[in-house]
Amino acid sequence: MENIILISGSVNYTITLDPGVWIFDDRRIDLKTYFTSKQADANDLEEYTKAVSKHWDREIVEGAVFPPTLKTEKKFEKEKVLTGTFGIPLKPFLKNAEPFHDATHLVVKSSDGDIELPLDRAYDLVLGFSDNGKPLDSGGPIHVYFGDGSNQQDPIKNIKLFFVK
Numbered sequence: 001m002e003n004i005i006l007i008s009g010s011v012n013y014t015i016t017l018d019p020g021v022w023i024f025d026d027r028r029i030d031l032k033t034y035f036t037s038k039q040a041d042a043n044d045l046e047e048y049t050k051a052v053s054k055h056w057d058r059e060i061v062e063g064a065v066f067p068p069t070l071k072t073e074k075k076f077e078k079e080k081v082l083t084g085t086f087g088i089p090l091k092p093f094l095k096n097a098e099p100f101h102d103a104t105h106l107v108v109k110s111s112d113g114d115i116e117l118p119l120d121r122a123y124d125l126v127l128g129f130s131d132n133g134k135p136l137d138s139g140g141p142i143h144v145y146f147g148d149g150s151n152q153q154d155p156i157k158n159i160k161l162f163f164v165k
Helices: 019-024 044-062 068-083 091-097
Strands: 005-009 015-017 086-089 105-110 115-118 126-128 143-145 159-164
Touching: 005 091, 015 091, 019 086, 091 159
Parallel strands: 005 159
Antiparallel strands: 005 015, 086 126, 105 115, 105 159, 126 143
């Protein structure tokens, strides 16, 4: 249970975060390239629609049978998962918690001390959960990175709770 982190406080719904399952989440991002590549603020629904359309088109053209290239792609993705360094944006979890309209800040509670951020900046946070294919044991279960990558070399560690106020 020590790997479970809550988003609570001035929210309609308390959210339970379990970093152990994020490796299977399609929203995961590669932390080795995320802060260095130019980020486009894309619409999540638009990205999902494009991915589903591409898959549908592929099935129409090639059939539901997996061609050798698709098998190779899947093998590559499995290898990437086993050796990658990943994070996940905090934004969808924070949105699902539905902060109260008068909430203005997010407090990142850590055993190293608390950090208070304006709520609009908190939506840009990235939660690191994997380093070279392994869960974060040192300072984990997650590390918090600012969206601009300014603390990429020194993330916030030992997170215990996210508290909206």
